Amino acid sequence: MKNRKIKLILILSTILLLLFTSLNIYTSYLKMKKTVEESIANQSLEAAISIASSMDVEVYKQFLNNPQKNDYYWEIRNYLNDAREKIGALFVYTVEIDNPKFSTAMIMGLPPDLTNSFDIGGVCTVPESEVQKAYRGETYVTEVIHDAVHGAYVSVGAPINDGGNIIGYLGIDISADKLNGIKGKVIEDNLFTLFFNGVFILIVIGSFLFLQRWYQKEVAKEVGATEDTYQAEIKALITSVSSIRHDFTNHIQVLHGLLQLDKPEQAKQYVSSLSKEVQAIESLKLNIDHPGLSILLQTKKLTAQNHTIDMDFTISDDEFNKIKTTDLIKILSNLIDNAIDAAIELPEGQRKITIYCNADETQYEFKITNTGPNIENVSQIFKQGFSTKKPENEKIRGQGLFIVNEIVNKYNGQISIDSSKHLETTVIVKIPIK
Secondary structure, three states: OOHHHHHHHHHHHHHHHHHHHHHHHHHHHHHHHHHHHHHHHHHHHHHHHHHHHHHHHHHHHHHHHHOOHHHHHHHHHHHHHHHHHHHHHOOOEEEOOOOOOOOOOEOOOOOOOOOOOOOOOEEOOHHHHHHHHHHOOOOOOOOOOEEOOOOOEEEEEEEEEEOOEEEEEEEEEEEEHHHHHHHHHHHHOOOHHHHHHHHHHHHHHHHHHHHHHHHHHHHHHHHHHHHHHHHHHHHHHHHHHHHHHHHHHHHHHHHHHHHHHHHHHHHHHHHHHHHHHHHHOOOOOOOOOOHHHHHHHHHHHHHHHHHHEEEEEEEEEOHHHHHHHHHHHHHHHHHHHHHHHHHHHHHHHHOEEEEEEEOOOOOEEEEEEEEEOOOOOOOHOOOOOOOOOOOOHOOOOOHHHHHHHHHHOOOOOEEEEEOOOOEEEEEEEEEEOO
């Protein structure tokens, strides 16, 4: 069920990311298209302003006084046709706007040999909204106009001034085919950018999925290592409790036998000795702020008692929260296990372990000292697979100090081993607090 939910989340995340990627590319395309349209329209408007300002206003006024195909008409028409050819427009023409509703075309810039030209005073297709701008004396730029006769085009207009008095408008029509051709060329030139953006986002998606899978594997690995550590401690605790239960069963049987033999004094003495063992078990309760550390040390204390090892603690009043609990448990668990294994090799009266955990403003210091055989190859002891145990006593050895060393290095800490004193070894771990 959990894996199914994770897969569903991954699928939905991938779909959303692909959707956003497509939306980003499409938005970039529309923005680029709009920018090209506005750029061409502005260039055409600048051309209209330039043509209007260069036109012979006196000749055009003479034409307006008698709007016929006279000499004034042909002079203006040839000027507009020359401008049309130079800028490559569909049409260049003059417009009369004397009301806010519609406009009329006066002179179309066409070749002289074109006899079937536009009539003077024909109604223009400039939209009413743009006509109103022109009526107020403003320039205008239309959206794409779809005409049944001349096709699709965009119109721009600029006023023709006569000493501050607007006597008409200079209009330019740009074919939509030309507009689309320019847009296509610009988009083609920027196709690499669009492609790069798409590939970049896909790389981001792939990286996200890769990091997500990597994180899941790392979490699973961490959880597995944590479970192994705690399962080992729980097994040790269960073994110790079973041993205590077995011993107390024997004690009860002894007490029962003494009472049956009517030896109450011997029974009292036996109970007194048992009371001391119970008090020893009560001493396992440690006043430590860190729950994981408290449980670990109580478990190790119980294991030490089962092996008749004198174990003492000195723990500073600190939560040790600058290091992950799993890492703290791995460090101390492996070091204490090694200390117990070494102490067991000595006679019962010589088995001693001291554990020191201190915290100050700059670092954590963990020091474990145990009695037992000295370590000879100290320089080799951190290598994976190296063990001081005899092969017949080994299960999986040579991993403990290697694991400890890996964790200490992860925190930029230091670990040192002193086994120079007779039958005594001290391991010191220092973790800097960042």
